[in-house]
Amino acid sequence: xxxxSDIYNGVKTLLTGMSVTGKxxxxxxxxxxxxxxxxxxxxxxMFERFRGEVVMPxxxxxxxxxxGCQKCELACPNGSIEIIWDRQIDPETGKKKKMIDQHxxxxxxxxxxxxxxxxxxxxxxxxxxxxxxSVYDRTYLTRVLNKxxxxxxxxxxx
Amino acid sequence: MDTTVINNFKSEEYQINMGxxxxxxxxxxxxxLTIDGEIIKRxxxxxxxxxxxxxxxxxxxxxxxxxxxTDRMDYLSSHINNEAVCLTVENALQLEIPERVKVIRTxxxxxxxxxxxxxxxxxxxxxxxxxxxxxxxxxxxxxINDIFEETCGARLTMNYNIPGGLMFDIHPNFxxxxxxxxxxxxxxxxxxxxLLSNNIIFRKRMEGIGILSKDDAISFGxxxxxxxxxxxxxxxxxHHSYSAYDRVTFNEILKTEGDTYARYQVRILExxxxxxxxxxxxDNIPEGEFFTKTNTVIKLPEGEYYQKVETAxxxxxxxxxxxxxxxxxxMKFRSPGFSNLxxxxxxxxxxxxxxxxxxxxxxxLVIPDxxx
Numbered sequence: 001x002x003x004x005s006d007i008y009n010g011v012k013t014l015l016t017g018m019s020v021t022g023k024x025x026x027x028x029x030x031x032x033x034x035x036x037x038x039x040x041x042x043x044x045x046m047f048e049r050f051r052g053e054v055v056m057p058x059x060x061x062x063x064x065x066x067x068g069c070q071k072c073e074l075a076c077p078n079g080s081i082e083i084i085w086d087r088q089i090d091p092e093t094g095k096k097k098k099m100i101d102q103h104x105x106x107x108x109x110x111x112x113x114x115x116x117x118x119x120x121x122x123x124x125x126x127x128x129x130x131x132x133x134s135v136y137d138r139t140y141l142t143r144v145l146n147k148x149x150x151x152x153x154x155x156x157x158x
Numbered sequence: 159m160d161t162t163v164i165n166n167f168k169s170e171e172y173q174i175n176m177g178x179x180x181x182x183x184x185x186x187x188x189x190x191l192t193i194d195g196e197i198i199k200r201x202x203x204x205x206x207x208x209x210x211x212x213x214x215x216x217x218x219x220x221x222x223x224x225x226x227x228t229d230r231m232d233y234l235s236s237h238i239n240n241e242a243v244c245l246t247v248e249n250a251l252q253l254e255i256p257e258r259v260k261v262i263r264t265x266x267x268x269x270x271x272x273x274x275x276x277x278x279x280x281x282x283x284x285x286x287x288x289x290x291x292x293x294x295x296x297x298x299x300x301x302i303n304d305i306f307e308e309t310c311g312a313r314l315t316m317n318y319n320i321p322g323g324l325m326f327d328i329h330p331n332f333x334x335x336x337x338x339x340x341x342x343x344x345x346x347x348x349x350x351x352x353l354l355s356n357n358i359i360f361r362k363r364m365e366g367i368g369i370l371s372k373d374d375a376i377s378f379g380x381x382x383x384x385x386x387x388x389x390x391x392x393x394x395x396x397h398h399s400y401s402a403y404d405r406v407t408f409n410e411i412l413k414t415e416g417d418t419y420a421r422y423q424v425r426i427l428e429x430x431x432x433x434x435x436x437x438x439x440x441d442n443i444p445e446g447e448f449f450t451k452t453n454t455v456i457k458l459p460e461g462e463y464y465q466k467v468e469t470a471x472x473x474x475x476x477x478x479x480x481x482x483x484x485x486x487x488x489m490k491f492r493s494p495g496f497s498n499l500x501x502x503x504x505x506x507x508x509x510x511x512x513x514x515x516x517x518x519x520x521x522x523l524v525i526p527d528x529x530x
Contacts, residue, residue, distance in 0.1 A: 009358045017353045021290055033300045049311040049329065077223035113226035113317045118325060119454075127311065 046129040051112040054081075054105050055128040056145035063153040064146055066124035068100040072116035080110040092154065100146060107133060108141035122156050171199055176514075178207050184281065185525030189502075189514075196510050201503040209529045216489035221247050221321055221456040224489070229315035231493065232527035234274040235469040237310075238267050240319040245400060246465040246476045247321040250458045257402075257444040259323045264402040265336065265439050266306075266318065268432040272343070273302040274470035275425050275432075278522050282422070283354055285519040286363055291354055298346055305335050321456060323449025336440055340433055347429060355426060364419040368505045368517035371416060378504065379497035382472025383424040384521055388416035394468035406438045421520040455484050471495055471522055495527035 035044070046052070058064050068085040082104040090097040103125075117125055125145065135141060176189040186207035192200035212231060216224045221243075228239035241263055248255055280295020303313040309329045310316040318325055354360055370380065375388040385392040393410040395403045411427045413420035458480035466475040472494030479488040498521050506514045 006358065013357045014359070017357055020349050020353045033297055047308045047311075049309070049326075050307060051311045075222070077219055077226060111226060112312060112315070113223075114311065114325060115222060115226070115317075118320070 046131065048129070049127070050129045050131070051114060051127050052130045053107055053128050053133065054110070054116065054125050054145070056103060056125050058147055058150055059153065062147060062150045064124060064150050065122045065153050065156045066100050066103055066146065067122055067152060067156060068098045069121065071119045071121060072125060075115040075119035077113060077115065078109050078111060080106045081116055082106075099152060103145040105143050105145050106141065107143060108138055124156075170194070176511075178204075184523065187499075187523065187525050187528070191511070191514075193511065196512075198506050198509055198511065198514060201506050201514070203499055203502065205529055207529065208526055210526075212530045213489050213491065217485055217487070220484050221458070221486070224486070225319060225321070226315070226317040228491075229317055230526060231491065231530055232469055232471060232474070232495065232524050233314055234277060234524055235267075235270050235471065236315050237263075237270045237306075237318060238467055238469040239474060240317060241267060241401070242465060242467040242469075242474050242476045244319045244321050245467065246463050246478055247456065247458065249465060250461070250463045250478065250480070251321075251452070251456070253322060253450050253452065255323065255450060256447045258446045258448055259450075260402040261439050261443050262324060262328055262448070263319065264406075265436055265443075266309075267401070268435050269302050269305065269336070269339075271470045272429050272432050273299045275429050276302075278425060278470075279350060279354075282519040282522075286360065286516050288354055288357075288360065291350075294346075294349070294353070298343060301335075301339050301342060305332065305339065308332070308335065320449065322452040323447070325449075327448045328443075333440060333443070336436065340437060340440075343429075343433065347426075347433075350426060355422070361419060364417070364422060364516060364520075366417055367509055367513040368418045368520070369416050370501060370505050372414075374501065374504060375416070378501040380472070380501055381494050381497065382468070382470070382522075383411075383421055383428065384472065384498050384501075386411055387413045387420040387424045389414040392473065394466050394473050398466060400465070400467060402439060403435075406435050408435050418516050418520045425522075457482060457484050458486070466492070469494060471524065471527065472498065491530060493527045493530065495523050495525075499523055499528055 037044070056064050056066060068083060070083050070085070073081045073083050083100055084102040084104065085098055085100050087096045088099045089095070114127070117127060133141070171192050171194045173190060173192050176191055178186040178188040188204040188207065190202040190204055191198060192202075210230070212227050215227060219227070225240050225243050228243050229236040231239055276295045276299045280292040283289075283291025283295070306316055307313050309332050310318040370384070370388045372389045375385045375390045380388065380390065381392050389412055391397075391410060391412060394400075395408075396410045408431045411424045411431065413424055458478065460480055460482040463478045463480070464475060466473050468474075473492070474494060475492030477490040477492070478486045481487045502518065502521065506517055509517070
């Protein structure tokens with residue numbers, strides 16, 4: 001007798017479950033959370049805090065805010081940031097001052113822990129929301145963040 | 159002549175590999191099975207396929223840098239791992255942590271627990287043959303990931319905690335989004351029961367296999383939902399309260415059956431408890447600072463420090479030996495997955511291979527947590 005009641009219960013609970021799936025089958029557009037990714041590229045907006053890659057913003061005079069204090073290099077847990085710096089003569093004061101030559105960022109090693117951006121005293125680097133980082137050669141993942149010929153913004157001290 | 163024929167057909171034990179690339183092991187876990195026909199005689203886990211020497215790397219790093227490594231242990235409860243390290247360092251420094259930080263940490267930890275359990279529910283359903291659960295579990299987890307992405311900046315490896323507090327304040331939309339999620343998830347959780355928990359076929363599949371008694375749970379060091387399904391009261395949030403768990407009321411879910419279905423039920427009921435914890439806290443997040451200022455170079459006083467927290471999988475212990483320098487002398491993680499895996503041989507022997515998959519699914523193993 002329990003053999004038949006088992007079959008009955010099996011079919012009954014199966015139909016209960018199918019009522020849930022059937023509901024979504026009929027209302028598939030409602031509550032859909034999937035994004036049509038490559039098609040919605042034009043409108044896709046990432047959250048403002050999203051960690052895509054580290055960038056160094058430059059203003060219209062090709063000036064950045066990095067003083068070369070190397071705090072980001074020290075804070076980085078896996079050596080993704082390398083700063084090549086030099087002492088150059090500051091045109092304003094005429095004294096020798098530490099200035100960056102190249103701010104090198106290895107995106108391939110970065111774990112997006114955000115410690116460098118927390119450590120930066122002058123807000124010279126920040127997160128960009130770009131996430132399409134695939135390249136054909138991994139050497140492209142090593143980037144120089146300061147643009148060629150860029151200077152330190154006047155008045156930025158660490 | 160006859161006897162040799164009988165001897166040729168005599169059954170004998172043989173060994174097969176399950177994994178390291180088996181879909182049901184959820185990662186690179188290799189199980190060496192000694193089987194007789196389909197009956198399991200012995201299960202021997204073989205670890206080390208994704209060992210990254212996190213404990214050794216911690217000895218190289220400063221205390222701020224250690225936090226982001228713990229994201230990579232149990233990646234489904236990454237926030238709780240971060241919290242464990244931060245609490246240990248804060249206790250060692252005897253820092254006074256703002257109330258706001260404690261409440262925010264608790265809310266995000268409970269959201270992490272729900273996210274982990276929904277993923278487990280989906281994947282476990284798929285392991286026993288119910289493919290739809292996989293999509294439903296991931297659908298609800300997606301909303302939590304959006305909350306994390308907006309506030310912490312990342313979806314999985316968040317690194318939102320720093321020793322002393324939080325990296326930045328919560329996003330203005332955090333409270334609104336969390337409330338929306340609670341309302342949404344309260345309508346979805348009953349569907350989980352309709353779809354899977356009450357299904358007779360599923361229950362017949364799950365009940366009575368992989369039984370773990372209370373005594374064995376204690377002696378194997380089982381923790382989390384695995385221990386609680388056997389009647390072992392082991393909730394760290396209840397017994398050794400930390401963060402803001404002392405100001406909320408919640409039940410510790412205990413079952414006495416100790417089989418796979420009991421472990422399943424414990425996790426489903428825990429999601430309801432997590433929802434109620436978030437509901438109690440979300441409306442009264444205290445105002446104030448979101449961090450306590452620490453030195454840039456943190457040096458712990460000489461000594462040994464231990465702190466345990468309840469992750470989605472069980473008890474995570476963090477043990478630091480400091481000699482007064484800026485790096486720990488020795489760092490040790492007591493991970494829940496390792497002890498939960500150790501009892502697999504005990505509960506799977508005598509069962510079928512199909513039952514082993516169901517048993518392993520309810521142990522909720524995360525392999526990077528076991529290997530570290």
